[in-house]
Amino acid sequence: MTATAFSQRQAPQFGPIIKLGRTAWRSARADKVSILVDGADYFRRLDQVLRQAQKSVFIVGWDFNPDIKLRPDDPHCATLGELLRHLVETNPELEVRLLVWGMGPVYSGKSLKMFGKMEWSDHPRISLKFDFDHPLRASHHQKIVVIDDRTAFVGGMDLTARRWDDRRHLADNPLRVSPDGTPYGAVHDVQAVVAGPPARLAGDIARGRWKRLTKEDLQPVEATSGDTPWPEDLQPALTDCNTALALTEAWRWKGRRGHREAIRLTHAALRAAEHHLYIESQYLASFGVARTLARRLKARRGPEIIVIVTRESHGFLEQAMMGQNRNRLIRRLKRVDRHGRLRVCYAVTPDGKGGEKEVIVHSKVIVVDDRFIRVGSSNLNNRSEGLDTECDLAVETATSEGRGAIETIRNDLLAEHLGAAPSDVAQVFAETGSLIAVIDRLNVNPRGLRPFDVDAEEGDTDSLVGTGIFDPKQPFWPIRPMATLVRRSFGRLSRRLFG
Numbered sequence: 001m002t003a004t005a006f007s008q009r010q011a012p013q014f015g016p017i018i019k020l021g022r023t024a025w026r027s028a029r030a031d032k033v034s035i036l037v038d039g040a041d042y043f044r045r046l047d048q049v050l051r052q053a054q055k056s057v058f059i060v061g062w063d064f065n066p067d068i069k070l071r072p073d074d075p076h077c078a079t080l081g082e083l084l085r086h087l088v089e090t091n092p093e094l095e096v097r098l099l100v101w102g103m104g105p106v107y108s109g110k111s112l113k114m115f116g117k118m119e120w121s122d123h124p125r126i127s128l129k130f131d132f133d134h135p136l137r138a139s140h141h142q143k144i145v146v147i148d149d150r151t152a153f154v155g156g157m158d159l160t161a162r163r164w165d166d167r168r169h170l171a172d173n174p175l176r177v178s179p180d181g182t183p184y185g186a187v188h189d190v191q192a193v194v195a196g197p198p199a200r201l202a203g204d205i206a207r208g209r210w211k212r213l214t215k216e217d218l219q220p221v222e223a224t225s226g227d228t229p230w231p232e233d234l235q236p237a238l239t240d241c242n243t244a245l246a247l248t249e250a251w252r253w254k255g256r257r258g259h260r261e262a263i264r265l266t267h268a269a270l271r272a273a274e275h276h277l278y279i280e281s282q283y284l285a286s287f288g289v290a291r292t293l294a295r296r297l298k299a300r301r302g303p304e305i306i307v308i309v310t311r312e313s314h315g316f317l318e319q320a321m322m323g324q325n326r327n328r329l330i331r332r333l334k335r336v337d338r339h340g341r342l343r344v345c346y347a348v349t350p351d352g353k354g355g356e357k358e359v360i361v362h363s364k365v366i367v368v369d370d371r372f373i374r375v376g377s378s379n380l381n382n383r384s385e386g387l388d389t390e391c392d393l394a395v396e397t398a399t400s401e402g403r404g405a406i407e408t409i410r411n412d413l414l415a416e417h418l419g420a421a422p423s424d425v426a427q428v429f430a431e432t433g434s435l436i437a438v439i440d441r442l443n444v445n446p447r448g449l450r451p452f453d454v455d456a457e458e459g460d461t462d463s464l465v466g467t468g469i470f471d472p473k474q475p476f477w478p479i480r481p482m483a484t485l486v487r488r489s490f491g492r493l494s495r496r497l498f499g
Helices: 003-009 039-050 080-090 197-214 261-272 287-298 315-336 400-418 422-432 435-442 479-498
Strands: 026-037 056-061 095-101 126-131 144-147 151-155 190-195 238-248 276-281 304-309 342-350 356-361 365-368 372-376 390-396 448-451
Touching (some): 026 039, 026 400, 039 080, 039 151, 039 190, 056 197, 080 095, 080 126, 126 197, 144 197, 151 197, 151 390, 190 197, 197 238, 197 390, 238 261, 238 400, 261 365, 261 372, 261 390, 276 400, 287 304, 287 315, 304 435, 315 342, 342 435, 372 400, 400 435, 422 435
Parallel strands (some): 056 095, 095 126, 276 304, 304 342
Antiparallel strands (some): 026 238, 056 144, 238 390, 276 365, 342 356, 342 448, 372 390
16 A cells, blocks of 8 residues: 555545644745755755846744855855845846844854944945844744745745755765865755745745835836746745734734734644644754643554754853753653553764764754645744744645645655655555655665653653743743742742651
């Protein structure tokens, strides 16, 4: 039995995951959708589409670095800043706007010179703005590029340093260096490209954020002639399909209600899975998500759940908060996995010396059975639920062609992590109908997945004290959370001292 036949025979009994106004900010039918895996694929495709722009390029991101190269394998490749400057100089109708989180250059270690005019941006039709209009401890985290309101890129990758890698994820790759020549480790990420009405919606998001910051009321891009911009030689994974954009914006801040569609979409997707949940996330630290996953694991007929997450934490805060909460969360899930349907793994690549190095997973992907996929900027942590700005693109399908396409995407992602051929993944899945069986049978290469070594029996399963301060779900004034922290800490200490 083929995997497609397996999924058709056991058609889902749940209703739609995408529900306008609940799990979706806006929905529209897309002309084309493809999933771009890893920076080399995304950057190359973006380069192709940028060169087709006629009137408008809108870049919205957590960070931006004009010195990166979209094609580092080409010795004659211009920097991204140089490319944008070239585009406006050769097309008098083109306008380029960039909206970057104000603290992004600080967190990424770039010079403060980013805040001044640079040679590439010193042009009347290139506008670079830095957005500081966020609650305490919040960030702008959306990663969106919109070309002419006809094509958009949405996902987990910013146009900045330390994002490029190819699918080989070699331990040492001379092309994988920051603009200053500093090498960095292997990194896996995912971006979606969509053409048609959803791109116009992504443009509306960008224009709304631009107006909030600059008070400039930009109009949608007038229809342009010719074909819709699309990467050369890229066959769309899906056509004429139902898509939605889900947002997160700070809840009840400055009199604005905000947006919570993204976290509702996440929970709806997790609840809707009948057979398989495939998840990639940089962080696994949301205990709300953990509760939903735990209920699915307890159910006798729940889905298999595969989670691929980053193991290594960077910086004291990540190690102390995100890393510890991830371990506690995994421990909680392992304790309720009474039917053996959970796998939580991290990805590795051989280091060429008989050992291995981790492949940092920066992607944010959820695949439900073979009927739904979400790609975006939302991590599975608290701040992505109601504090940071996020944007996710979801595709839901009931057609055999669409289900086959999503199945192919999922198999391709898993194959990359296993160092296996997608055809081998497809074959094992067709034989077994099990993603766990795929991992158990094909995880035999130096490139592969490793289980998290979290002791399920010993240790805490509650969130770490102080989580509400360092990984908050919503805007806050620190006095109240600090008081709560003191009370919880004192209570735990008292229980330990006095029983």
